[in-house]
Amino acid sequence: MTLQEQELAAVFAQLTGEAARDPLDTQALLAALVESSRRLFGARGAIVQYTPGGAAAIQTDGTDGALQALAADAVGWREGPGHDARTTGCALIDVDVATHPTQVRWPRWSPRVLALGHGRVTALPLFSKDGPAGSLVLFTAPGSLLDERALKLSRSLADIAGHTLSLQREVSESRVLAGQLEHALSSRVVVEQAKGILAARHELTLEAAFARLRRYARSRQRKVADVAREVIEGRIELPTD
Amino acid sequence: MTARDQVPDGAATVWQRAVRARERADREEQLADKHEAIATETRTELHFRMAYIHRTTAARHRVTADLLEAHAVRTAEWTRRGGPPPLFMTGVAEACDTASVAVTLIDADSNQLAAAASDEPARHAQDLEYALGEGPARDAVAALVPVAASGTALRARWPGYGPAIESLGIGRVVAVPLQVPGDCVGALAVFDPRSATTDITRFVWVADALTRSFILGRDAGDGLLGEIDHRPEVHQAAGMVSVQMGCHVSDALELVKARAFADSRTVGEVARDIVAGLLKLG
Known part of the structure; x- marks a missing residue:
């Protein structure tokens, strides 16, 4: 393995380590991604934007304060190679920021980048299972030559990062769903138990017991299952009708 | 639960979901191929690992597709012939090379919350574990690894449950936890798989597909969860x-x-x- 490949392997270990962390921290994963890709590509700096999809906010990061600010502004402007790569899923390889077409295409983004002393830019899309979900943007000095091998490794890194991010999203989604399922199932259990308690205590049918439980909950704008739990714990006595 | 709740999804809907699962499997397979090609070319361990991850994900989607297809076929048959609606769990049993499987769902304290079974022996065995508070599902959930026992090991391991399921005529049981990273929602118990050599890996795949597609999946539908007995x-x-x-x-x-x-x-x-x-x- 070359040094770069070792770096890639280390990055993978770090990314998957972040993905398995509890609680899940997407921002930490993005921070690891920009720093590793900057080193791997031999870039002066890197920024990332990522959204888990739907109405979720776009998260960003950068390797230094100025780039962090640029990353956030680019999302607001809806311009720059990062925005384009994220929305189209197409990579932009080794673009010269100083050319006229680039300045026309990204009127706010380009001058800021040139002012920071960067000259060329490469943007790689990050794919989730449902399509493009983010982008990784790498900055190099004006006139620098593209390292094809480093580009290939960086593409691998972007693939892996996209996969890791969607894995992380899957994990947090399935945790939420597992919690919801448990809540739904145990709510049914306590409601049936409370019905049995009320039926035996007040010599009611189970239907009448449930009606009483529901009436009590509704009149106090509470959930039936929460009232049922209190009945079971003996914390409330339901009034007789 | 009303009779209406027990009517399964239409065959066409289930069939469409099977097609989508099959497409997802193909996509994962392609990604695995891609990483494998890079791995062979560059000899990087990393790409072998990525290939492995995509390959196992593809396998899970395939099991999901198989379960959905089997259920779609049964549902179409039922639409033509009538009779009792088909059980999703029958297909789960078939995928595990047996007639008897049970799914147990638990809470964070490992209390049983609900269960589903493919047939009477499985239901009975599941009920015994519920009554006795000992058995393979409970152990699989506690250990978070598959648990298997057969013959005399059944009574050695579970002094109450072992002899009781033997008297039901059950000679071998395997239980696999239903888990996602950081969470275990229950266990799949397989009773008397026809071939004694059936690979436990197969059951793990089925359990994985059940957990991710049919219990916690966003499009879980009313397949497995519709058959859950809340007691x-x-x-x-x-x-x-x-x-x-x-x-x-x-x-x-x-x-x-x-x-x-x-x-x-x-x-x-x-x-x-x-x-x-x-x-x-x-």
Whole structure:
């Protein structure tokens, strides 16, 4: 393995380590991604934007304060190679920021980048299972030559990062769903138990017991299952009708 | 649960979901191929690992597609012929090379919340584990790894449950936890798989597909979850017994279970008698 490949392997270990962390921290994963890709590509700096999809906010990061600010502004402007790569899923390889077409295409983004002393830019899309979900943007000095091998490794890194991010999203989604399922199932259990308690205590049918439980909950704008739990714990006595 | 809730999704809907699962499997397979090609070319361990991850994800989607297709075929058959609606769990059993499987769902404290079974022996075995508080599903959930036992090992491992399922004619049981990273929602128990050599890996894949596509999946539909028995009568009975005996409902539940085991009846049967006023404990 070359040094770069070792770096890639280390990055993978770090990314998957972040993905398995509890609680899940997407921002930490993005921070690891920009720093590793900057080193791997031999870039002066890197920024990332990522959204888990739907109405979720776009998260960003950068390797230094100025780039962090640029990353956030680019999302607001809806311009720059990062925005384009994220929305189209197409990579932009080794673009010269100083050319006229680039300045026309990204009127706010380009001058800021040139002012920071960067000259060329490469943007790689990050794919989730449902399509493009983010982008990784790498900055190099004006006139620098593209390292094809480093580009290939960086593409691998972007693939892996996209996969890791969607894995992380899957994990947090399935945790939420597992919690919801448990809540739904145990709510049914306590409601049936409370019905049995009320039926035996007040010599009611189970239907009448449930009606009483529901009436009590509704009149106090509470959930039936929460009232049922209190009945079971003996914390409330339901009034007789 | 009303009869309407038990009517399964239409065959066409299930079939469409199978097609989508198959497409997802193909996509994962392509990604695996891509990483494998890079791995072979560059000899990087990393790409072998990525290929492996995509390959196993593809396998899970394929099992999901198989389960959906089998259920779609049964549903179409049922639409033509009528009779009782097909059970999703029948297909799960088939995928595990047996007739008898049970799914148990648990809470964070490992209490059983609900269960589904493919046939009467599986339902009975599941009920025994519920009544006795010992058995393979409980152990698989506690250890978070598959648990298998057969023959004399059954009674050695579970002094109450072992002999009881032997008397049902069950000679081998394998239980696999239903888990996602950081969470275990229950276990899949497989009874007497036809071939003694059936690879436990197969059951792990089925359990994985069940957990991610049919229990926690966003498009879980009403397949497996529609067949879940919440044991309402058992909890109603526990509530009643707690009043009659002046004890906490969790202790009352244990009394109902103990009575069922002592009388060689299912927990549900005993509970129904209590609810109907035909049986009083104490």
